[in-house]
Amino acid sequence: MTRKQKRLAIIGGGVSFLIAAVFLVMFAFSQAVAYFYVPGDLAKAALAPGTRIRLGGLVETGSLKRGEGKTITFNVTDTLGTVPVTYTGILPDLFREGQGVVAEGAFVAGSPVFVADTVLAKHDETYMPKDVADRLKAQGVALGGKENIQ
């Protein structure tokens, strides 16, 4: 092979690999990402059952049922809407009523209950998931506690 051909072979191989990678990334973006919703958005969202989403909001005060087996139920609310959530497992240390939470999972067909497989709570006492804070602020919900919520 001449110098030119060698170079072409290397560049050609590289470019086709890159193109493959770009398609892979685009495919993965269409398949493997979860959109974020707050309860108030869900009515107009018309999700197909089984679509993985992240549901964020506040844990409704008084809705948490724990201490009766390993499945825990609670409501996530943003005051415009409320969604019942079930979760089997151990909640994060900082999960509390009246505080921000993000649950990842899906709705089962024909049921209003959101089945979460991952529950994220804030990392310390001044932290609220940014997604939740933004949405709640946008909807004019007064955020309790510290003012420096980001």
Added chain:
Amino acid sequence: MIIELGHYALVLALATAFVQAILPIAGARRGDKALMELASSAALVCALLVAFSFAVLTFAYVTSDFSVRNVWENSHSLKPLIYKISGVWGNHEGSMLLWLLILVFFSALVALFGRNLPETLKATVLAVQAWIAAAFALFILLTSNPFARLIPAPGEGKDLNPVLQDVGLAIHPPLLYLGYVGFSVCFSFAIAALIEGRIDAAWARWVRPWTLAAWTFLTAGIAMGSYWAYYELGWGGWWFWDPVENASFMPWLAGTALLHSALVMEKREALKIWTVLLAIMTFSLSLLGTFLVRSGVLTSVHAFATDPTRGIFILVILVVFIGGAFSLFAFRASRLKSGGLFAPISREGALVLNNLILTTAAATVLTGTLYPLVLEALTGEKISVGAPFFNMTFGLLMLPLLCAVPFGPLLAWKRGDLTGAAQRLVVAAAVGLSVAAVYYYAMNGGPVLALLGIALGVYLIVGALTDLVLRSGIGKVAGSVAWKRLSGLPRSAFGTALAHTGLGVTLIGIVAVTGFETETVVEMKPGMMVEAGGYSLRFDGMRPGRGPNYTEETGHFTVSRGGVAVTEIWSSKRLYTARRMPTTEAGIRTFGLSQLYVSLGDQMTDGGIVVRVWWKPLILCIWGGALIMMAGGVVSLSDRRLRVGAPTRAKRAARLALGAAE
């Protein structure tokens, strides 16, 4: 008073950095020796000043001086001494000071051990280092002053976030920063090469040890962080594809590519322009990581406090340095002569493939990390990109690389023999498949993909050793001859073999845990049993306890196998009193390379408790592999080849790097 001295030293360090940033480069342009030599002394002075400033902050923490706002916010007089010290970098201001300290430390090392560098190159490199140092010193002084006073001084501090009160925190950030910031030296060398418009094999020889050292530290830092998250957060996960983790993983991928391309440049004088570009990209990714973690655009354990001015300041640093470096590259890269012909099938070709795949993989991680931020900024839509995305893209892209890794060292420079290499690797592949078959039998089945993954890991390990076996002629010549040949091999050959073996070991750990781990969530009352990984755990009950700054409820478990008690596990929930913050202290027991992992959940109204038990097969391989990779880095660093020029001094440098790596 001493606090103000620390603050003042930092201001002086900034002034010194300005001097070091401007005068030596002017000297290099005009051929003024005195000005060029100024760079080394300025670098040393700057390092001493920042070190003093850091020592003052540490002193404030150790003596619990709550008149310093930073100490008040992050410390507590009852905290154990080690966490008082590690608390210095357990917050935004202190960790930026540590970042700066390590940066000027590396500049000082270049000044001390770079005596055999051409003087213009050395002056320029140190000047570029000082640009970075000046930018970050300015950032600290203007937006994140750790020495700010609080008057009147409160009597007690607010305590450090309990999750951060752990030995892991004492080690993880310094190691990670040594890696991140270590790449600044490669960056400065690349910028200096562009400014000088000249680059040769010697340049690559100077850059390679720095890359190796930084890479070794970064490997350690990432592995440490992963293990810390695993045992401290109590979720049993070791990697979350969290943007903050990605921020450290991207420079690692680019740095690994740089390590390999510098090799081609050094041996064959090819890929010069690419190597320079890669050096710039690697440090740019480090800067991007700092931005992502420190600016508060991401919310995580790492985003200590969020303040928009800081984010904008770091963004400006990021844009100036990355933008400036790439513009300089665009203008000057054509000056660098390329050279070194090679066939696509050759050692060079293999290393190009390595670079292609690693940089593409880094690019997919970058896309996955930034896409949600960009999407939100543009459309307001919020998405989460997590493990499914990265497994699909990064995982798939890495597969061909993993298959190709053992081929690299077996191919000759310039023109290689692919069939020959493949024939030599048949044994490795066969061993891999048989181990997978044995594992399948031992586990009574299992997912086929995971088994293939284990086969791939074993193939990587055997393949890496194949190179050493072939080069020493083990099995072909007499034992003593083979031993002689083996001990005569360059250290870098062992370094390569170790690093590639480590990769295989890590892969085995990842695959085994992903494919074969078991997780059980049960509600237990004292006396109840749960099975995991062939062991039975009996819950014996809870008992209260207290530590220096927390109270806890500890669950006790007796572990038995075949009816015989083997060991015990304690798992607890703590409440840190100062912040009223609960944490989970998982109970972990190691059996060979596998672990039992027990976390506690809610107390039931009827006296029971929710318990989550994982069996993590071969999980220690994940971090063990990283340790082997690091050993590879250290062994390579001690190679004779890297001690070119002044052997005694360079030997000292290597020993120093070795000592620091331990």
